[in-house]
Amino acid sequence: MPTTQAMTRLTPDASIGLVTLNAKFVHVALSVRYLRNAARSAGYANVWIREFTIQIPVWKMAADIQAMAPAVVGFSIYIWNREATFALIELLKKQIPSLITVVGGPEVSFEPAPPTPYIDYVISGEGEAKWTELLALLASGRQPGKETVARWLAYGSDLPELRDLPYLEEDFAGLEHRLVYLETSRGCPFTCSFCLSALDRQVRFFDEHRVKGHIEDLIAAGVRRIKFLDRTFNLGKKRVTGLFSWLMQFQAVEFHFEVVGDLLDDQMIDLLEKAPLGMFQFEIGIQTTDEAVLNRIQRRQKVDRLFDAIRRLRTADRVNIHADLIWGLPGESVEQIRSTFADVVALRPHQLQLGFLKFLPGAPIRRLIDEEAYVYQDGPPYEVISNRLLSATAILELKRFEEVFDLYYNSQRFGFTLERLYQVMSPWNVFQRLSEYFSSHNLLLVSHSLDNQYRYLWECFRPELPEEEFRDLLKLDYFCHHRAHRVPDFLQDTQARGHGLAGSGTPRAGGRAPRAARRSGAHTSVAAFVHHIEIGAHEAKLKRASHPVWYEFNYPREQQGYFFRPKVRLVE
Numbered sequence: 001m002p003t004t005q006a007m008t009r010l011t012p013d014a015s016i017g018l019v020t021l022n023a024k025f026v027h028v029a030l031s032v033r034y035l036r037n038a039a040r041s042a043g044y045a046n047v048w049i050r051e052f053t054i055q056i057p058v059w060k061m062a063a064d065i066q067a068m069a070p071a072v073v074g075f076s077i078y079i080w081n082r083e084a085t086f087a088l089i090e091l092l093k094k095q096i097p098s099l100i101t102v103v104g105g106p107e108v109s110f111e112p113a114p115p116t117p118y119i120d121y122v123i124s125g126e127g128e129a130k131w132t133e134l135l136a137l138l139a140s141g142r143q144p145g146k147e148t149v150a151r152w153l154a155y156g157s158d159l160p161e162l163r164d165l166p167y168l169e170e171d172f173a174g175l176e177h178r179l180v181y182l183e184t185s186r187g188c189p190f191t192c193s194f195c196l197s198a199l200d201r202q203v204r205f206f207d208e209h210r211v212k213g214h215i216e217d218l219i220a221a222g223v224r225r226i227k228f229l230d231r232t233f234n235l236g237k238k239r240v241t242g243l244f245s246w247l248m249q250f251q252a253v254e255f256h257f258e259v260v261g262d263l264l265d266d267q268m269i270d271l272l273e274k275a276p277l278g279m280f281q282f283e284i285g286i287q288t289t290d291e292a293v294l295n296r297i298q299r300r301q302k303v304d305r306l307f308d309a310i311r312r313l314r315t316a317d318r319v320n321i322h323a324d325l326i327w328g329l330p331g332e333s334v335e336q337i338r339s340t341f342a343d344v345v346a347l348r349p350h351q352l353q354l355g356f357l358k359f360l361p362g363a364p365i366r367r368l369i370d371e372e373a374y375v376y377q378d379g380p381p382y383e384v385i386s387n388r389l390l391s392a393t394a395i396l397e398l399k400r401f402e403e404v405f406d407l408y409y410n411s412q413r414f415g416f417t418l419e420r421l422y423q424v425m426s427p428w429n430v431f432q433r434l435s436e437y438f439s440s441h442n443l444l445l446v447s448h449s450l451d452n453q454y455r456y457l458w459e460c461f462r463p464e465l466p467e468e469e470f471r472d473l474l475k476l477d478y479f480c481h482h483r484a485h486r487v488p489d490f491l492q493d494t495q496a497r498g499h500g501l502a503g504s505g506t507p508r509a510g511g512r513a514p515r516a517a518r519r520s521g522a523h524t525s526v527a528a529f530v531h532h533i534e535i536g537a538h539e540a541k542l543k544r545a546s547h548p549v550w551y552e553f554n555y556p557r558e559q560q561g562y563f564f565r566p567k568v569r570l571v572e
Helices: 031-041 058-066 082-095 128-139 146-152 208-220 237-247 266-272 291-296 303-316 334-345 364-368 392-410 415-421 427-440 450-464 467-480 494-498
Strands: 016-022 047-053 072-076 100-104 121-123 180-182 225-228 254-259 280-287 320-327 351-356 384-386 524-535 540-554 567-571
Touching: 016 031, 016 058, 016 082, 031 047, 031 072, 031 128, 047 058, 058 082, 072 082, 072 128, 082 100, 100 128, 121 128, 121 146, 128 146, 180 208, 208 237, 237 266, 266 303, 280 303, 303 320, 320 334, 320 392, 334 351, 334 392, 334 427, 351 392, 384 392, 392 427, 392 450, 415 427, 415 450, 415 467, 415 540, 427 450, 450 467, 467 524, 467 540, 524 567
Parallel strands: 016 047, 016 072, 072 100, 100 121, 180 225, 225 254, 254 280, 280 320, 320 351
Antiparallel strands: 524 540, 540 567
8 A cells, every 4th residue: 555645636647757777878778668658558648757877866866856746656676776766766755745656677576565665556577557557546546455456566467468669759869879678579488597587488579560660760760779688589480580681781780689599590590690790799698508507497408509509600700699607506516617617618709798696586596595505695686695515705706707707808808818828728717817816916996997907917927928929919909909009018019119119009200110001090000010910710820020010900980880890901
């Protein structure tokens, strides 16, 4: 029952707000748009949305909402905004005692009752039908009965028909430079116990013709980044192959999908091998390669088929591969974690996210807490602290490892150097050594400039590689992965400097650099090396030159989607 002392009958022109707090400005919320559209379709004209970010002070958000004189406000609550949203609701409720507050979203979908006294109603799961039912009751001046409130708290009940698409013309002006989320389906056929989608077994699809029209409208409005939130985008071979083929016409747009890797068959990969460079990004959850652990978390996964698909996609190198692992899974030791890591890094995904198990409210994995002696954070992000196989110290060591891995591998700034280091030690040992270096030099609590990131790699591994080769590899990475016109001082080779290389990477007056090397500009850099360079799929082969050689880096003027790859050529 609502805490509001007196309920005002909701009129058709009543001010109705829908609010969420995004983690970053670039993100765009779907939920509030679906709910806005459902309310307007139900006859409520004055329905508005507000998207804030969690960095904005609560009083500023409250002032903005209060200016709209709302009668009802719905809040969409997630793992990243729970505490800030509750603080906002409390402030609003005290400022506007008559306000009806409604919350929904995964963070509150499994609460047995409103989690704070300032919340009147909780809507669990997909909310369009329940939201409009609540508004209808308020419009009639009636409060919902106990059975109705209980039904609204039931996850998976009252599923709406998938008719309304999220974005309206009034939204388009604010989307051009943001990451726009979209769905073509809801639900997931898989039962992975760590995921809330295990509860959504019924997969339903939006009308494909309407989805395509929606995408065309978004792109015409200037949207250049679309992320599909389908839990398993590649369900239905004919449907998905057709969508991939159709999307390839929009060559200036980036599309992100979450796909199941072992459902990518030969025909689909044949098509993807022809995709425009960097247009698609696939997020592929691997989580673990240990069969016993996969069974423990109820994950159906054909590892061999999954790896074959990733290898083919990586060989073609048209689609950006973002793979995921989860550490802290039940029954997985450090040795098994290292084994999975080695297997997956050998595939060379463009990014590899090393996540830690979260005990999300409602997730079936919570049934194993006692059996596996899990200790985890009570509040967001509900992350594992220890279990029967991993001590709290072991988890902390893994978290340090993950931080340097993300900085050096996932940034894709150091690929040529890392590939060379993998020849003298395993990838695990490379990042373990970096982790120990960061820890011993007190670098884990501070941010790092780009130049310092290169310097740390140089200092950490200097004894392992011939100095001139190591310097040229780092310099090559620096010029290949940034629009660079200079390198840090420690990467300026003394021999190259003696032949006219200044700190900017351009020849000094009177130097013996070739005439063409003077063409450095906004889209071009020229730099001297002491090796001839041959760039392959992942690695760079260096052969010692008898004198400094000059290479030109021509940076792309046009968008390359998820890839940044300059053209590199020897300057004669």
